[in-house]
Every structure is written in structure tokens, then in C-alpha cells.
Amino acid sequence: MPFSKKPKAGMDTIATALTCDQREVFVDDKNHSIKYRTLSWQSAAFIMITEIVTGGTLTLPQAIAVVGLVPGTIIIIFCGVWALFTSYLLIDFKLNHPEVHNMGDAGYILFSPLGIGSVGREVLSAGTILFAITGVGSMSLLGQLALQTLSQGGMCAMSYLGIWTCITFLVAIPRTFGAGLQGFSVVACISVLVATLVAMIGSGVEPTPGRVVVATAPNTFYTAFLAITNPVLAYAGHFLFFTIISEMKVPRDAKKSAWALQVFSTTWYVIFAVVSYCYLGAGVQSPSFLSLSKVWAKAAWGLFLPNILVAGALYNHFSAKLIFVRMFRGSKHLTENTLVGWTIWILLLAIANACGFVLATGVPFFSYLGGIVASAFASWYTYGLAGAFWWHDTHYFGDGWRSVRQRWPMFLLCFATLVLGGFICVGGLYAIIKSLIEAYASGAVGHPFTC
Template sequence: MADEKSAIQSAAPSSPTHSKEYAIGDSEAVVFDDDDAHEVFKKNTDGVNFRTVGWVRASVIFLKVIFATGVLGIPSAMYSLGAVGGALSVIGWGALNTYTAVVQGDFRNSHPGCHSIADMARVLGGPVLKELTGGLFIIAYVLCTGSGILGVSIGLNALSTHAACSVWWSFLATVVVMATASVRTFHKVGWLTWAGFASIFTAVLIVVIGVTTRDRPASAPSSGPYDFGYHAIAHPTFVAGMTASATIFVSSAGTSAFLPVISEMRQPKDYRKALFTCMAIVNAAYLSFSLVVYKWCGKWVSNPSLGSAGPVIKKVAYGIGLVGLIVSACLYLHVASKYLFVRILRNSKHLQANTVVHWSVWLSCTFGLASLSFILAEAIPIFSYLLALTGSICFAPLAIMLPGWLWIHDHGSWRRGGVAKMAAYYLHFLMIAIGAFLCVGGTYGTVMEIKAAYANGSVGSAFACADNSNSIAH
């Protein structure tokens, strides 16, 4: 009977077997699925166990990736678009970015060998598209890391009233970010995200409350009449409108960073729970915070917005929010480094083993990309423009165009379905067109704005020591 049973089992189609294995963490009991043959990281105990993230911790990691430097640039973008246009932009881009994040997660879970957006691109267009997408992914998060480093240097300048050269503050920020990002697993980095999210959320809330207590904006003339600059409906130029739209878009577009986290989740199928929790909080906070700050500051809103409530509140906000800014840059650098690390060591014994090769590759990735981020942060020392450039060049293809193509790839039969299915199918081609327009138009607009800023002297030269926090009179 035993032999007969074995023969039947071997002849039957292979199906995943499950064993219950409970782990403590994230305040949730977790059931492990033993069928991880296609996953990048295996649930082993011989080396580094990357598969330790529960959905609660994943949602906080997602929150910290999204709710970071983006929230500091939205209020100034509101001035270009007006309150109504800005609010619609926050809602529209937030909804679209949430949907494309669902598409990416669903595609990843139906193709579990995909660790990153570049692996998904390989499914669509082979090795060439994979390498192009991978390069774009690294550039995106190196630029994001640069914006985080720039934000930290602004905070240090604000707290010290420009006690040292801005380049030295950026270098110090880079060292701290590089050290924290060198922790190898998202689970261990994850505990920082709780403190980071609480830090930046509290800092922004303090500024929101602070601006409502002033008779006039902190940056406005101290006496006499002045142009407040608040508009419900604004009429921006193409360049200003595209730059503002790209800034708001990028504030919730970093969803491709969620994919490497899924590969380290105990239950990848819990991804949607983490995603919806994150995006609901982020979009509600973006909309409420940015509208209040713009309503009370008008065109006098600071960039980043933590300086909008005067020098005292500015120091308090940066003092509290500094941890959040550091953790944001840490996560961006970790995501970029993890992609490169897996790209180099995938299917190698060194991927999860504590070998010299493992550590050498990992630290080379973090140190190398951190150095590049520092250079870019100093070369483009304008916070909002750095964000907008990241959104238009990198995230328009990664967060709109590619997800549209992913959906079309997995739903090819819909083009011959009913009217509703056909409409859905061809609307995803429209997504690709929207992404292409934002990529070209946003990049053009941002480059023109950067060029104008250098020409009119509103920003200093690259690697300048000048105060970038407006804490001292120029």
C-alpha cells in the first residue's frame, strides 16, 4: 500500500504543500508557505533569512518610502496650480499611483521570480528592456537618496543657523545615511521606519499648526501691504505647470520600491493589505496638509515646507523631522543597493551566505550609490527641482508606462471580450501615453526651471557652501 501511495503521489501534478510555522513579530501570527522555489530569497536558516517582514511592518516601510521628502514639496507646487488644481492633482496622481502599485504587486505575485521592476520588464521585453529598466530604477532611487541628503543638510543648516559649509553638512548626512542603509534586511531596517514616519509626520503637523497662528506668512514683508499669492484657480505657464505636476506626482510614485519588500515578506499575498493601508494614510495627509499650508502661506510657502512657520517653528520642525529625513534617504539607498546586490549575486551561494564576497558586494553597492547620490545632491541643490526631475525622467516610465504594459501583457484576452473589458484594455494604452507625456513634458519643464534659477541667481553654484535653509540673511 505504501508503494502504491508513493506511485500515485509521484504521478500526480505537483502542487504546493503547506506547513504551519508561526513567527513572532509585527503583532501577527504568520503561516509560512513552503513552496518558495521561485522566490529570490529562500526561507532557510543556514545563512541570512530575508523572508521576515509581516504586512504591518511592510505597510510602515511603504509609508516611510512614500511619505517622506514628497510632502515637503507639495505646498510650493500648489502655488503654481492653485488650490483646486493642486487638490485635484494630489487626488488624481494618488489614485493612479495606487492603482499602478496594485498592478505591479499582482504581476509580481503571479510571476514570483520577479524581485524588482526590472525583472518584470524582462518578462515583457527580454534582457535589453530589463537592463534599461534596471538602470532607470537605480537612477531614480539615487536621485531620491540625493533629495533626502539635501533635505538633511537643509535641516542641519536650519538647526545650526548655518554653522558650517552646506557641503560638509551634506557629506555628514551621506555618511549617516550610508551607515544606516548598510543594514542588510528590510526587517531590521523596518524598525527605523516607525520612528521615521512618526518623526516626519509630527514635524509636518507642527508646521501646519504653526502657520495658522501667524497674522502673515513668515517669509512675507513684516509690515505694509503685500501680494499674498493665494489662488483657487491658477493659470500657470506650461513649464511651471509641468514642474508642479511632476513634483506632486513623484510624491506618491515610488511604488516600484515596494516590490523588493514583497520578496522579503513572509506572506507576499498580504501585499494589498499593506499597500491600501499605506496609500490611504498618505493621500489623506498630503491633501489636508498641503491645502492648509498653502491657504495660510500663499506664494510665501518655503521649499521645503518645514520652514514656512517662522524661524522658531522651523528649528523645532527640523529638530523633530531630522530622523524622518534620514530614514527616508536610508530607505531609498537601501532599495537601490538591494536591487544591485541581487542583480550581481542572484542564484549564487553568496546571496544569503555570510561570506567575504557577500559583504564586499553589499557594502560596495551602498557606499558606491551613496557617493553618487551625494554628488547629484550637490550638483542640483534645489529641493523641489530635484524631486520633479526624478518624477519626470524616472518615475513616469517606471510608475505609469511600465505598469500599463504589465497589465496589457497579463490581460491580452480582454481585447476580444465584452465592451467593458475592451474599454479597460485600451485605457491601459492611454496610461502609457500619459506616462510618456509626463516624461517628456515634465523633464523639459524642470530643466527650463533649473536653467532659469541659475540664470537669475536664485540658487548658487554646484558644491556651494552657501546656506541652503535661508536661516541667515544673504
């Protein structure tokens, strides 16, 4: 079936989540050795925060420095509110379609009425895996940078990267979120909170001499869009919501998790970005910890390590789980401790981790590549596609396009979501690719597999 047909519901709240729906990927856990559906909404919120509020946080002070204090702050808040709205749309879609486990499943449902459901599944699945693997590489590079700062560069950079990649692999091994990863995520959330708090204190104690702070800064479209891409993509994590919700005890409680995520992330993004910019000035680097004095930078990086580690492990876990569930859905290897199941699981984790390592160290323009992948896919996963999901369900669970037209304010909001998602995709790709070309022209891009 191209979509899950069910009785009409009140269109203000279409979703009617069930705690045990036979269409779910993981059902009847009590009779299985591996129990997936163990997450409370609080645990889900911690995982969401860990996966989203991580390295991107450290790019926000520089984004504000480029566009100015006032527009930078407004953009961060707007993106947070927008991300909360799209979170609700994605969660409603998941509750209406319990069988959806990832963006690939959602793509099949969304594009089946057009006769290209299989194409939608493969494209969105590939984008999810690619984005997750670049996330693994990005977290590995952050871990490498942190270890280099703490040890003052005592070893080759590739050695640090290799060590960090191996540790990330070990943390990602649990098959379910409840088997360790939810506890690690609590530690990771405390880590990012304390580390950024220490960084703000450090910037206040030892501010940049002669710093320049402006309310607004003149910019070309290219430089401004390149800067605001960071706050926009700092909320990019919705593509993993379906997978997290699939392991919740009560999926409808995911909206509580979304509220916790967006309130925390938006509030802390604004506080950290504004305070850091005000004390470090227009010359603040990205990541912003690099602009701190040596002592405060070491303290901040050291405290930030758990967050980087767990975020990388989550990306690794997500990329492997999408393929694993697709291979063994409905099979005993998914829910029992079988040799085949564990062998394939470990192999998928190792491949994803190895790909992240190779990309991070073998692609000299990897930081730009991460931005390109995020612009191409996260712009749609986090923002654009949410509107299409609402259109689909309102049409098929209501009276067709009549139901859509009757709710014209939501229709317009969802249309705006699609348009803005496309704008971020095109604008982000343009800005990052142009920046990459300029970096190559200036010789700023290094060489692969070097220290």
C-alpha cells in the same frame, strides 16, 4: 523563458500568490543564516510610506499656491487614486511572476516577446539605480538643510552634507528589511506625521501677514505643469514595490500595504498642503518649512530628521540590493554570512552613498537633475508601465488578444495609464529642463563643491 507560464486563472484576479514558490528570489529561509522573508503587510506598509511620504510632501503647498486651492487639491487626490490603481497592477504582476525582484526583472519579462528582453532589463535596472541614487542625494540635501536650520549655519554646508551622508550609510547597512529597517521605518512614519502636524500648528499660530489665498490661479501650461509635477511625483515609489514584496512573508498581502500607503499619503498630502497654503499664502516656499518662523521651523525640521534619514537609507539600500541580488542570486553569498557577501554589500552601499554625495554637492543644478530623472523614469515606474504589465499577463495567461479585448474597460484604463505616463514624462521633462535653462540664464544656479 521570457515569462512565467502557468495555468489560466480567473481574469478578474489573475494573481495567485504562493507563500513559498521556488521561483522566488528568497526561498527556504529556515535553512539560511540571513532570512529575508520576514515582513508582515504592516511592516511593508511602513517601509512604503517612509520611502514615498518624505521630502516631496514639503513641496505640495507651493504646488497648490501656483495652480490654486481647488485644482491643486483635485490633482493630489486624483494622483493618489491613480497610484492605488497602478499599485494593484504592479502587485498582480509580481504575484504572477514570483521571480521578479526589481524593475529590471520585470522589464526582461515585459520586453522578451519583442525580442529585446535584455535591453528592457538593462534600461529599467539603470533607471532604478539612477533614481535611487538621486533619492540618496535629495535626502542628504534635505538633511543638510535641516542641520543648517537647527544650528543656524555654524559650519560649511558641505560638512553638514558629509555628516548626514555618513549617518545614512550606517542606517542602510542591514542586509534585509526585517533586520532593523522596518523598525526605523515605524519611527520615520511617526516623524513625518508629527513634524508636519507641528508645521501646520506653527503656520496657524504665526500665519503670513497679508497672505493671498485663491481658489484658482491663472497660469501658462509651462508654469502649471511645473507645479503639478510635484504632486504627481510625490507618489513616485512604485519602482521599489517588487523588492519590498520579495521580502514579505505573504506576498499577496501587499495589496493591504498598498491601501494603507495610498490612504495615508493622499489624506495627509491634502491636509498638509491645504492647511499650509491657507496659512502661509501664495508666497509659501518649497520646502514649506522655510516659510515658518524661526522657532517653528527648527521644531519642524528637528522632528523631520528621522524621516529624512531613514528614507535616504532606504534609497541607498535599494540601489545596492538590486546589484547585489543580480550578482549573487542563487549563491550562498546572498543568504549566508560570508566574507565575500558582506564585503561586496558594504562596498555597494558605500559607492551608492558616495555617488549621492557627489551628485548633491558637485552638480549645482542637482535639484533639477532629480526632477529630470523622476520625470524620465518614475513617470513610467509609478504610472505608465503598470498598464503594459496588465496587457502582458492578460495576453499570455489568457487566450491572447481575445482575452484583452474581452476586458475592454480594463484595456482602456491601462491604455490611459500608458498615455498619461508618457504625458507626465514628456511634459515633466519639458517643464523642468526649461526651468533649468531659465535658472542658468538668471544666474540662480550656483557652483559645485561650495559652502
